[in-house]
Amino acid sequence: MKRSEFTQIILHHHMPTEPQQTRATAFAPINIALSKYWGKRNSELNLPVTSSLSITIPTKGSKTTLVWTSQQTQDSIVFNGEEIDRHSVLAQGITQFFDLFRPTHRWHLHTIIETNIALAAGFASSASGFAALALAMNDLFAWRLELSTLSMLARLGSGSATRSLWTGFVEWHCGQRDDGMDSYAAPLLEHWPEFCVGLLDIRTTEKPISSRKAMQDTMNTTSLYSCWPEKATHDIRLLKHAIDQKDFSLLGSVAEQNALTMHAIMLSSWPPICYFLPDTIAAIQRVWALRQTGLDLYFTQDAGPNLVLLFLKKDANTVKQSFPNVEIVSIFDDRIKP
Amino acid sequence: MKRSEFTQIILHHHMPTEPQQTRATAFAPINIALSKYWGKRNSELNLPVTSSLSITIPTKGSKTTLVWTSQQTQDSIVFNGEEIDRHSVLAQGITQFFDLFRPTHRWHLHTIIETNIALAAGFASSASGFAALALAMNDLFAWRLELSTLSMLARLGSGSATRSLWTGFVEWHCGQRDDGMDSYAAPLLEHWPEFCVGLLDIRTTEKPISSRKAMQDTMNTTSLYSCWPEKATHDIRLLKHAIDQKDFSLLGSVAEQNALTMHAIMLSSWPPICYFLPDTIAAIQRVWALRQTGLDLYFTQDAGPNLVLLFLKKDANTVKQSFPNVEIVSIFDDRIKP
Numbered sequence: 001m002k003r004s005e006f007t008q009i010i011l012h013h014h015m016p017t018e019p020q021q022t023r024a025t026a027f028a029p030i031n032i033a034l035s036k037y038w039g040k041r042n043s044e045l046n047l048p049v050t051s052s053l054s055i056t057i058p059t060k061g062s063k064t065t066l067v068w069t070s071q072q073t074q075d076s077i078v079f080n081g082e083e084i085d086r087h088s089v090l091a092q093g094i095t096q097f098f099d100l101f102r103p104t105h106r107w108h109l110h111t112i113i114e115t116n117i118a119l120a121a122g123f124a125s126s127a128s129g130f131a132a133l134a135l136a137m138n139d140l141f142a143w144r145l146e147l148s149t150l151s152m153l154a155r156l157g158s159g160s161a162t163r164s165l166w167t168g169f170v171e172w173h174c175g176q177r178d179d180g181m182d183s184y185a186a187p188l189l190e191h192w193p194e195f196c197v198g199l200l201d202i203r204t205t206e207k208p209i210s211s212r213k214a215m216q217d218t219m220n221t222t223s224l225y226s227c228w229p230e231k232a233t234h235d236i237r238l239l240k241h242a243i244d245q246k247d248f249s250l251l252g253s254v255a256e257q258n259a260l261t262m263h264a265i266m267l268s269s270w271p272p273i274c275y276f277l278p279d280t281i282a283a284i285q286r287v288w289a290l291r292q293t294g295l296d297l298y299f300t301q302d303a304g305p306n307l308v309l310l311f312l313k314k315d316a317n318t319v320k321q322s323f324p325n326v327e328i329v330s331i332f333d334d335r336i337k338p
Numbered sequence: 339m340k341r342s343e344f345t346q347i348i349l350h351h352h353m354p355t356e357p358q359q360t361r362a363t364a365f366a367p368i369n370i371a372l373s374k375y376w377g378k379r380n381s382e383l384n385l386p387v388t389s390s391l392s393i394t395i396p397t398k399g400s401k402t403t404l405v406w407t408s409q410q411t412q413d414s415i416v417f418n419g420e421e422i423d424r425h426s427v428l429a430q431g432i433t434q435f436f437d438l439f440r441p442t443h444r445w446h447l448h449t450i451i452e453t454n455i456a457l458a459a460g461f462a463s464s465a466s467g468f469a470a471l472a473l474a475m476n477d478l479f480a481w482r483l484e485l486s487t488l489s490m491l492a493r494l495g496s497g498s499a500t501r502s503l504w505t506g507f508v509e510w511h512c513g514q515r516d517d518g519m520d521s522y523a524a525p526l527l528e529h530w531p532e533f534c535v536g537l538l539d540i541r542t543t544e545k546p547i548s549s550r551k552a553m554q555d556t557m558n559t560t561s562l563y564s565c566w567p568e569k570a571t572h573d574i575r576l577l578k579h580a581i582d583q584k585d586f587s588l589l590g591s592v593a594e595q596n597a598l599t600m601h602a603i604m605l606s607s608w609p610p611i612c613y614f615l616p617d618t619i620a621a622i623q624r625v626w627a628l629r630q631t632g633l634d635l636y637f638t639q640d641a642g643p644n645l646v647l648l649f650l651k652k653d654a655n656t657v658k659q660s661f662p663n664v665e666i667v668s669i670f671d672d673r674i675k676p
Contacts, residue, residue, distance in 0.1 A: 223569055224602060227561045257608050264562060264602035270595045274623070278616035285612070 001179050003044055003156050007100040009179075010149060016141045018107055019068040024139035028131030028154075029061035030117055031163045031170060032197065032300060032308045034255040035235040036262045038228060039219050045180040046159045050232035052172045053188075053239050054163045057197060059334050060117050061164070062125070064132035066140045067110040077111045093126075097133060097157045101141075109140075130157030131164035151185040168192075168332065169243055171236070190243050191332050198309035198319055198326035200299075202279045211303035214266060214273045222268040231261055252298030252310050259300040266303075277305040283323070290322055339517050341382055341494050345438040347517070348487060354479045356445055357406040362477035366469030366492075367399035368455055369501045369508060370535065370638060370646045372593040373573040374600045376566060377557050383518040384497045388570035390510045391526075391577050392501045395535060397672050398455045399502070400463070402470035404478045405448040415449045431464075435471060435495045439479075447478075468495030469502035489523040506670065507581055509574070528581050529670050536647035536657055536664035538637075540617045549641035552604060552611045560606040569599055590636030590648050597638040604641075615643040621661070628660055 011017065031054035039049040075095050077084040084091045094111060113132075117125050134154040138145050145153075147165045151172075154161035163170040166187040175183030209217075219225050235258045242251035266273035276284075280301070287299050287309065295318060298310040309326060311319050316328055349355065369392040377387040413433050415422040422429045432449060451470075455463050472492040476483050483491075485503045489510075492499035501508040504525040513521030547555075557563050573596045580589035604611035614622075618639070625637050625647065633656060636648040647664060649657050654666055 222599070223565045224562050224599065227565060231561055253608065257606065257610070260610050261560070261562065261606040264606040267605070268595065268599040268602040270591065272595070272598050272626070274619070276614070276619050278620045281612070281614050281619050282616045288610070288612075 001045060004100050004103060006045060006156065006180060007153065008103070009181075010145070010153065011101065011143065015143050017101070019066075019109075019140045020142035021140060022069065023065065023067050024136045025063065025065040026132050026135030026139060027061055027063045028128045028135055028161075028164045029056045029058050029167065030125065030128045031056045031160065032302065033160065033163070034169075034239055034251070034300060034310075035232055035258045036302075037159050037172065038232070038262050038265070039215055039225065040159070041174075042178070042180065043216070045183075046155050046162075047180045047183050048159060048172065048174045050229050051174040051236055052160075052163070052232070053236050054160075054170050054172070055195070055197065055331055056164070056167045056170060057199070057329055058167050058331065059329050060199070061128035062113055062115040062117075062132045064114075064129070064136045065112040066133075066136045067112065068107060068140060069110075070107075072108040072110060075108050075111065077113065079113045080115060093157065094133065097130065100156060101137065126158040127160040127164045130154045130161035133157065134161070135165070148184045148186060152180065152183065155180075155183065171240075188240070188243060192243065192246060193330075193332045194312045194314070195248075195331045196311055196313050196316055196319075196328055197331060198311065198323060198328050200283055200307040200309060200323060200326050202277055202283065202305040202307065208275075209273060214303055217271075217273060218266050218269045221270045222265055224265045224268045228261070228265060232258070248296055248312055252296065255300045255310060256298040259302075263301060275301065275304055280305045280307065283307050286322060290318075295319075339383065342438050342441060344383060344494065344518060345491065346441075347519075348483070348491065349439065349481065353481050355439070357404075357447075357478045358480035359478060360407065361403065361405050362474045363401065363403040364470050364473030364477060365399055365401045366466045366473055366499075366502045367394045367396050367505065368463065368466045369394045369498065370640065371498065371501070372507075372577050372589070372638060372648075373570055373596045374640075375497050375510065376570070376600050376603070377553055377563065378497070379512075380516070380518065381554070383521075384493050384500075385518045385521050386497060386510065386512045388567050389512040389574055390498075390501070390570070391574050392498075392508050392510070393533070393535065393669055394502070394505045394508060395537070395667055396505050396669065397667050398537070399466035400451055400453040400455075400470045402452075402467070402474045403450040404471075404474045405450065406445060406478060407448075408445075410446040410448060413446050413449065415451065417451045418453060431495065432471065435468065438494060439475070464496040465498040465502045468492045468499035471495065472499070473503070486522045486524060490518065490521065493518075493521065509578075526578070526581060530581065530584060531668075531670045532650045532652070533586075533669045534649050534651050534654055534657075534666055535669060536649065536661060536666050538621055538645040538647060538661060538664050540615055540621065540643040540645065546613075547611060552641055555609075555611060556604050556607045559608045560603055562603045562606045566599070566603060570596070586634055586650055590634065593638045593648060594636040597640075601639060613639065613642055618643045618645065621645050624660060628656075633657075 033052050033054045035053045037048050037052040041047045041049050077091050131154045134150045151162045151165050162172045163185045169188040172185040238254045290297050299307045371390050371392045373391045375386050375390040379385050379387050415429050469492045472488045489500045500510045501523045507526040510523040576592045628635050637645045
C-alpha cells in the first residue's frame, strides 16, 4: 500500500479535502524513546518492527502555523524566521507530506515553524515537526480526528512523530496489520512527578547519517540486528513494570541498556555507524563514574551525539553540578511552552 | 578437568618434572587478533567458544629468563628491572602457572621479564608473557615439546597466549574436546610482505575491567552474544580467503567489523563494558575520514583503548603523516627483537 492510499482511507469520503479556515496553529513536543524504535517492517508506511516507549519533553518542540489563501500557487515555508529554499530536505519533506492529502493539488500552504530544538542532532526534531503538522492540519481542515488517528498520519512523516502527540509516557504499538491501521501511539496513564531528564547538548551540527538510512543499513548489514526485536519487546515490558512500580533504577538501567544496544548494533554494521563523538564518550563515562558513587543517574541516546540524562528530582542539583551545561526538565511539572 | 590435570597429561611420565639446567631464556611476541577470541566454553581450561585468527607483531613482546637454583625457597620475579611484590596480580599469575607443573612444590624459580609493551592496555601483554614463559620452561625442563603443545600450555595462562608462538598469521583452533587437547594454535603458511600495522597508543593506564571478566560478563548479560559464534566463524573463513587472495580491503573490512562487533556486544552488556576512550573515538573517526578519501586503512581494537591500524606498505607514509604518534611495524619484514 502507498502512503497516499493510507491517507485516503483515513480521510474517507466524509472528510474535508480542502482547508476550512485560513489559519491553524499547533504545538507538538519532542519525545525521547526509553525503548527505541529501530527498524521498519514496512518503510513506505513507516511500520516498525517493534513497539517503542517514550517520554515526552514538554518544554521542547515545534509550533507550526499553517496559512491558507486561495491565491497561493505553491507551498512556502518559514523556519525560525527564515524563508526556506523549496529544494531543501526540510521543504521537500513537508511538501511531500502535504501531497499525501492532495492528490489533485488543489491547495497550497504557507507554513511557519518555530522550534526551540536543534535540527537533526538526535533530539527528535522531526518527531515534533510532523506531529505539529498533523495537529495543525487536523485543525485547518476541520477533520476532528482522534489523536490516535493523527498519530498514524504523523507516522507517515517520521516514525517517532507517532509518539509526539501526548505528554508523559507514550507507547507506540507496532501493530500487526499490513495496512498499518493498528500502528499508532497511546499515552500511559501513570504520572511520575519526580521524573526528570537532562538534555545534554554535545554538538548541534547535523548527523553524519540520517536515522532513516542508519536504520535500513543496520537491518541489512549486521547479524546482531536479529536479537533486537526480542530485546525491545522484553524491554518495553520491563519499562512498563518499572513505571508501574516507580522503580527508577530498573527504568534507568533498562533504558540505558536499550539505547546502548541500539548503538551497539549500529556499530557492528558495515560500514560502521557511530553516533558517538569523543565528547559523548566523555559524558557517558562521567555518568558511569557518578553512578559508581551511588547516584541514581542513567542516560539514553537517540541517533545523534547528544545524551538525555535520566534521574529523579531529588538528584537534580547534583546532576546540575556535574553537568553545568545540562538543561533539566521536570517531565510532569514543566508546562508545554508553545 | 582441572588445569593441573591437563598439564599432568601433557607432561606424562617420561617428562622431566624438575629443571634440567640452571637458566633458560625465551622471547615471545604479542599478537593482535583479526577475528577475536571472545567467550570461553570452559574457563578452567581457557577453551574458547570459537576459533580466532591473529597477526603477530614481531617487534613487540616479552623476553623471559628463568633461573633455577636448588637454594631458592620461593618464586621471585623481576619485571623490567624491578622486583615485583609476590602478592601482585602479575606475580600471582606466574606463580599459579608454575603450580600447574609442580604438584609437590619441589622447585622455585627466579623469573626475569623484560617487555617493550604496556601492561593490560589492550596490546596483548599477557599473551606474549605466558607464551614466553611456556617456551622458557620447555627449555629449562628440557621437555622438547612441539610448539602446538606449548601453545596449549600457554593457553592455560592466557587464552590469547595460545597464538603467540609464531610469526605471521596464526589460527587458534577452538577444538571440540572437553579436555581441550585439540584446542591449540598453528601458523598459516601465507606470507604477505606488504602487510603493515600501526600501533596507536591511546593511553597506557590499566584497563577498567580485565578482558577475562569482560568476556564472562558479556556472555552472561547480553542477548547479542548469541550472534557472536556464527559471526566469528564466518569472519575467519573470510579472512583466510582474503589472505589467500591478498585482498587487503576484504581483510581490513572483516577485521574492523569483527572488532567493532566484539565492542558492540560488550557495550550492550549490563553494566555496560566500554573500552572506548574519547581519544579512541577521535582516532576511529580519523580512520574513517581517511578511508572516505580512498585510503585503504582499517583498524582493529582489542579489549583496551588502543587501536591497531591495518594498511599496506605503500600507504605507510600517509598513515604516519595522519597519525604522527603511530608506531609502524612491517609484519613480515621486521625482525623479532628479543
